[in-house]
Amino acid sequence: MLVVGELINSSRKAVAQAIAGRNKEYIQELARKQVEAGAHIIDVNCGTSIGEEDKVMTWLVTSVQEVVDVPLCIDSPSAEALAAGLAVHKGQAMINSITAEKERWQEVLPLVQKYKAKVIALCMDDGGMPESVEDRLRVAGKLVPGLLEAGIPEDDIYLDPLIKPLGVNSRYGVEALEAVAALKEKYPKVHTICGLSNVSFGLPERRLLNRAFMVMCLTRGMDAFILDPLDTLLIGLLKAATALAGQDEYCLEYIAAARAGKIKA
Amino acid sequence: MAVLEELKEALMAGNANKVRELTQKALDEGIAPTTIINEGLIAAMNIIGVKFKNNEVYVPEVLVAARAMHAGMDVVKPLLAGDALEDKGTLVIGTVKGDLHDIGKNLVIMMMEGAGFKVVDLGIDVPVEKFIQAVEEHKPQLVGISALLTSTMMQMKKTVEGLAAYRDKIKIMVGGAPVTQKFADEIGADGYAPDAASAVDLARQLLAS
Numbered sequence: 001m002l003v004v005g006e007l008i009n010s011s012r013k014a015v016a017q018a019i020a021g022r023n024k025e026y027i028q029e030l031a032r033k034q035v036e037a038g039a040h041i042i043d044v045n046c047g048t049s050i051g052e053e054d055k056v057m058t059w060l061v062t063s064v065q066e067v068v069d070v071p072l073c074i075d076s077p078s079a080e081a082l083a084a085g086l087a088v089h090k091g092q093a094m095i096n097s098i099t100a101e102k103e104r105w106q107e108v109l110p111l112v113q114k115y116k117a118k119v120i121a122l123c124m125d126d127g128g129m130p131e132s133v134e135d136r137l138r139v140a141g142k143l144v145p146g147l148l149e150a151g152i153p154e155d156d157i158y159l160d161p162l163i164k165p166l167g168v169n170s171r172y173g174v175e176a177l178e179a180v181a182a183l184k185e186k187y188p189k190v191h192t193i194c195g196l197s198n199v200s201f202g203l204p205e206r207r208l209l210n211r212a213f214m215v216m217c218l219t220r221g222m223d224a225f226i227l228d229p230l231d232t233l234l235i236g237l238l239k240a241a242t243a244l245a246g247q248d249e250y251c252l253e254y255i256a257a258a259r260a261g262k263i264k265a
Numbered sequence: 266m267a268v269l270e271e272l273k274e275a276l277m278a279g280n281a282n283k284v285r286e287l288t289q290k291a292l293d294e295g296i297a298p299t300t301i302i303n304e305g306l307i308a309a310m311n312i313i314g315v316k317f318k319n320n321e322v323y324v325p326e327v328l329v330a331a332r333a334m335h336a337g338m339d340v341v342k343p344l345l346a347g348d349a350l351e352d353k354g355t356l357v358i359g360t361v362k363g364d365l366h367d368i369g370k371n372l373v374i375m376m377m378e379g380a381g382f383k384v385v386d387l388g389i390d391v392p393v394e395k396f397i398q399a400v401e402e403h404k405p406q407l408v409g410i411s412a413l414l415t416s417t418m419m420q421m422k423k424t425v426e427g428l429a430a431y432r433d434k435i436k437i438m439v440g441g442a443p444v445t446q447k448f449a450d451e452i453g454a455d456g457y458a459p460d461a462a463s464a465v466d467l468a469r470q471l472l473a474s
Contacts (some may be wrong), residue, residue, distance in 0.1 A: 011442065047415030048443060077416035103363075128365040128389055167324035168368055201368075202324025 001242045002224035003235075004073050004094070005031075005039030006195065008060065010048040019046055019056055027060065028067040035068045037229035038262065041094055042068065044085065045075035054084035061085045073120075073226075079107035086115045094118040096226075097160065100125035100142045109150055118156045120193055121147065123179075129162065136161050136179045137186065144187055158193040158224055159183050166209065167202030173213065177220050184221035193224035196234075207231060215241045236263035268294055269305045272337070276309035279329030281336040288337040298341045302381070306337045310379030314462035317376075324372070327461075331375045353380065354472055357399045358409035359387030360441075361420040366413035369441060372461035373409060380465045382407075393427035400431050407468055410454070412441040422452040436471040440464060 007030055010016045018026040031042050042064055049056040053076060061072055074085035075096035086093055097120035098108040112119045121143040123136040130136045140159055147157050161179040164172040176199070180192055199213045200206035211234050214225060218241045229235060240263075243254040257263045268291045275283035284306075291301050313330045316322040322330075356377050360370050367389050374384050385403050387395055400408060408428060412421045421444070425437055436455040439448075449457035456471055458464035 050415065050418065050448070053415070077414045101365075124365065126365075126390075129367070165324070165368060168328070168371075170325070204320075204323055 001218075001238065001247065002041065002191070002193070003039050003229060003238070004041045004043050004193070004224065004226040005034030005037075005229045006043050006197075006226045007034055007228060007230065008042060008064065009045040009075070011045070016048050019049060019060070022059065024063045027063050031064040031068050034229045035070055037232075038235055038257070039070065039229040041071050041073050043073040043075050043096065043226060045096075046081070047076060047078075053078055053081040057081045057085040058088050061088050065090055074117075079104075079111065082108065082111055086111055086117065089115070092117060094120065094158075096120045097122045098143070098147075099123075100139050100146075102126055105146070109146075112147070112152055113150055116156075118158065119147070119152065120158045120160050122160045123162045123183075129164065130179075133175060133179045133182050137182055140183055140187065144190055154187075154189040155191070158191040159187065160193050160195075163194050163196075163198040163213075165201035165203075166199050173199060173216075177216055180217055180220040180222050191224050192222045193226065194222065195226040196228075207234070210234065211237050214238060218242065218245055232262075232264065236265070239263050269296070269301070272301070272305040273309035273312070276306060276330055276333045276337065277313055279326060279333050281329075281333040284333040284337040285340055288340040292341065292344070298344045301341050302338070306334050306341075307379065307381045310334050310376075311465075314376055314379065314465055318460060318462040327372070327375070331379055334379055353382045354407060354468070355383040355385065355403055355405040356407040356409055356468065357385045357387065357396070357403055357405040358411070359391035359396060359399075360389040360411045360413070361417050361424055362390055362392045363420055364412050364414050364417035365389045366411070366441075369413065369461070370409075370411040373411070373440065373458075373464045376461040376465050377409075377468065380468070382465075382468065393424050396424055397427060397431075400428065400435060405435060406472055407438060408435050409438045409440070409464070411439070412444060415443045418443055418448065425452050425454055438464060438467055438471065 008015060010019055034042055044060045046053055046056040046060055071091045071093055073094040073096050074082050076082050095112055095117045099122045123130050123139040125139050161176055163176050166173045183192055196210040196214055200209035215237055239254045239257050242248050243251045248254055272287040275287055313327055317327050360366055374386055377384050385399055387399055410421050410424050412418050438456045439454040440458045446457045456467045458467040
């Protein structure tokens, strides 16, 4: 189970402030805490630094890698910012994200190849957001073969089914879950990943929905999540569900996390 | 007019069937269609809008309320003479080119329709020319521009610039997750709204100014 820590994102006010003031200590502390809590990869996003995103991304990547040993997930809708972050990244980075939109595909694919990065492949194309399981399978049918043809190993591909808010349509939860299962069945060696917070937009007590959704995704075969690793209940459920799904031999990870006090009932 | 109070309650509870019945009952009691719309259906949606802004109701509750409003509108609209309903204004709205997000935009449309505005939805991935064409064709008072990606915010600027020739006739409102008041000012929009209910307030302010 792969955990990508989502907290270094400039859409969060405190992070935007830290970035604006180049508060390196704050960013480094946030990275350290997420790794301690169990994140395997740290996402870095500075989308709100308009006009200087490349520069800020470079600063973020170097600052974070000064204090943690894990790879980073370079997260930006701008290909220039992705390139800037990848250029200074040490180790195998993850790119968030490529899509089947023509322009995006052409901009991002060379970066995936050049840096031999892991890549999140979002199930959308120029036709817009996917509206069904079939839409997602159709777009994944362009993404996966395209990436493989470009020489990207299956193990480096993370399909994101694109999660839409349950509050807008009460079928969006189950639709996403069915998509996970269908993608997993069609591409068993490719990973599936998603962010958890989209699903709860517009609803109260969002963390409850995020946590439940994580467990449900996991049972349908999802094996990577972009999440808040400092949500201890979420991490506890993740460890428990991983063990229950038969993916934690002798429950050793679960036991170790409990013994270390990292998870609690 | 106790029936209108009942109608508002039913609408806010999202009970479409009851709204349909009560709209008919109000008509049977001789209440004018425009009164039913303004003091019943739209008034109730306005209350929902305020509650939504204050986090007292949530997105799905707004959706069922809007559905109930449309159920009432369907009963009363055929009875309106063409120009009987006070014209609240027309909004042309779309998500900018390169951006395929529509959930936020659709919430704005719902609230604006709920407030009695006529809305022309241009959809997603809308190039500047299509905004211009729609302004020519529909002669709106308001243009709404949405962007959900930090990378498409600059397209928002281009869209505002593209509409320069019409600025004496239209007010431009912008919104979307990465957009701020500061950004709206920088690109020369007339206003920014952080959420769908605020968009209605903003529209009213812009039209009054």
